[in-house]
Amino acid sequence: MTSVMWMVVIGTVVAALVFDVINGFHDAANSIATVVSTRVLSPRVAVLWAAFFNFIAMLVFAPKVADTISKIVKINAADHAYVYVVLCGLLGAIVWDLVTWWWALPTSSSHALIGGFAGAGVAYAGWDVLRWEKLLEAVKFIPLAPLIGFGVGLVLMLTVYWLFRRWRPAQVDKLFRRGQLLSAALYSLGHGGNDAQKTMGIIVALLVASGAMNADVELSLMDPSTLWIILSCHAAMGIGTALGGWRIVRTMGMKITKLKPVGGFCAETGGAFTLFFATHLGVPVSTTHTITGAIIGVGSITNLSGIKWGVAGRIVIAWLVTIPASAVVAAGGLYLARRLVGF
Numbered sequence: 001m002t003s004v005m006w007m008v009v010i011g012t013v014v015a016a017l018v019f020d021v022i023n024g025f026h027d028a029a030n031s032i033a034t035v036v037s038t039r040v041l042s043p044r045v046a047v048l049w050a051a052f053f054n055f056i057a058m059l060v061f062a063p064k065v066a067d068t069i070s071k072i073v074k075i076n077a078a079d080h081a082y083v084y085v086v087l088c089g090l091l092g093a094i095v096w097d098l099v100t101w102w103w104a105l106p107t108s109s110s111h112a113l114i115g116g117f118a119g120a121g122v123a124y125a126g127w128d129v130l131r132w133e134k135l136l137e138a139v140k141f142i143p144l145a146p147l148i149g150f151g152v153g154l155v156l157m158l159t160v161y162w163l164f165r166r167w168r169p170a171q172v173d174k175l176f177r178r179g180q181l182l183s184a185a186l187y188s189l190g191h192g193g194n195d196a197q198k199t200m201g202i203i204v205a206l207l208v209a210s211g212a213m214n215a216d217v218e219l220s221l222m223d224p225s226t227l228w229i230i231l232s233c234h235a236a237m238g239i240g241t242a243l244g245g246w247r248i249v250r251t252m253g254m255k256i257t258k259l260k261p262v263g264g265f266c267a268e269t270g271g272a273f274t275l276f277f278a279t280h281l282g283v284p285v286s287t288t289h290t291i292t293g294a295i296i297g298v299g300s301i302t303n304l305s306g307i308k309w310g311v312a313g314r315i316v317i318a319w320l321v322t323i324p325a326s327a328v329v330a331a332g333g334l335y336l337a338r339r340l341v342g343f
Contacts, residue, residue: 005080009210012087013203017236019094020199023109024054024240025101035184035268040177040261046184051242053185054192058234061193063219064282069201072114072134073121075209081343082209085120086202088337092116092330100318107318108286112326113198114138117205119327123334138284142319145274145285146293153270153297160262161301176261183268188241190275191287196237198284203229263298270294289319 032046041049073089075082093109093116100107114135121129164172200219207213219226271287271294278285337343 005083005210008083008087009206009212012083012090012206015087015090015094016199016202016206017232019090019097019109019113019202020196020233020236021240021243022094022097022101023113023195023199024051024237025243032184032188035180035264040180040264041184047242049181049184050188050191051238053188054196054241055234055238057189057192057196058221058230060189061197061279063197063200063230065194065197065279065284066200066204066219068134068137068282069113069117069198069284070204070208071131071201072117072138073205074129074131075205075215076125077208077211077215080210081124083206084334084337084341084343085124086117086206086209088123088333089113089117089120089330090202091333092119092326092328095329096322096326100322107322108288110195110198110284110286111138111142111319111322113202114284115323115326116330117202118323119330120334122327123331124338139323141278141283141285142289145278145289146296148274148277149271149290149293150297150300151270152273153267153294154301156266156270157263157298157301160266164262173261176265179265180261180268183265183272186272187268187275187291190272190279192234192237194275194279194285195287196233197279199233199236200229203233267291267294267298270297286319 032041032043032050035041035049036043036046073082073085090113093112096107096112096116097109118130118135164175204213204217204219208215208217213225217226219230221227221230268291271291274290274294275285275287
């Protein structure tokens with residue numbers, strides 16, 4: 001490759017890590033909304049707690065999600081122009097993430113990345129460039145992730161109500177205030193395990209497109225050639241989470257429904273279960289979808305009339321448009337890149 005192309009590769013890696021920081025910043029609400037809204041932790045302490053578990057998730061989960069993401073678009077290693085496909089896919093996701101952050105909508109960074117990568121790929125090489133089985137697996141979990149979170153959160157809440165039905169409210173509150181430290185840690189672990197791997201997959205796709213890495217590479221902490229990818233992505237995710245995202249925290253933890261510590265515990269645990277399950281399968285899911293479903297599941301038991309269905313409706317609309325919107329932005333970016341660079 002030419003020196004200019006190598007500069008593009010390096011710049012794209014930097015852009016990927018910036019996306020990871022933005023992802024952590026944008027999705028900080030997913031990890032800490034309930035623990036903050038129940039006032040178990042202050043926002044500052046909560047984001048540091050979540051950031052730590054985002055980072056150490058690399059020690060827990062195999063990089064199956066990264067493998068899925070890296071193979072959504074069929075990369076032709078002989079055609080280095082695919083480097084621009086990856087770059088424009090990232091830019092599409094970043095632009096959509098920042099727009100929805102400004103609007104205070106907890107949309108999915110995951111689906112923004114999937115939409116951006118797919119949109120740039122289609123704009124460059126047509127629909128045949130997509131691996132539909134990988135793409136449809138992620139799309140299938142758009143409704144499944146919140147439904148699983150809803151179901152697990154609901155069942156947990158019913159179970160806890162039955163087990164502690166003879167306890168005084170003050171005792172229950174005290175117990176689950178402590179319990180939320182564990183549930184928030186578990187959810188942050190699942191969040192880091194699923195979301196950081198998405199950027200890892202993008203970097204792998206980039207390096208395959210540039211010819212710097214074989215298509216059959218396997219990410220491993222034991223392999224020095226891939227260790228830097230894992231460490232940098234999890235570190236970027238942790239930094240982004242530590243920076244926080246209070247605008248979205250207010251929507252997630254306070255505007256949908258009001259939770260007590262016991263409800264926060266059940267919502268976070270239900271969300272964590274869903275993320276652990278999806279990451280084990282290698283499916284990139286939306287942490288936003290997951291925790292929202294769990295919060296509504298818990299809220300339907302504790303305070304059905306208190307759920308702000310109008311806010312939930314706005315969130316659902318944002319979910320539906322994320323993949324096509326980020327795809328259009330990425331395709332537009334690729335069109336401009338082709339005019340400017342001439343590939």
